[in-house]
Amino acid sequence: MTNRKLRKVIIYFMLFAMVASTFLAGLTIFL
Numbered sequence: 001m002t003n004r005k006l007r008k009v010i011i012y013f014m015l016f017a018m019v020a021s022t023f024l025a026g027l028t029i030f031l
């Protein structure tokens with residue numbers, strides 16, 4: 001695995017974490 005590929009995976013993971021946390025926060029507000 002190259003360093004560039006690893007960085008891309010980390011960026012995708014951070015984006016996913018941000019979306020998931022926003023989704024969970026919205027869920028707790030609506031519930």
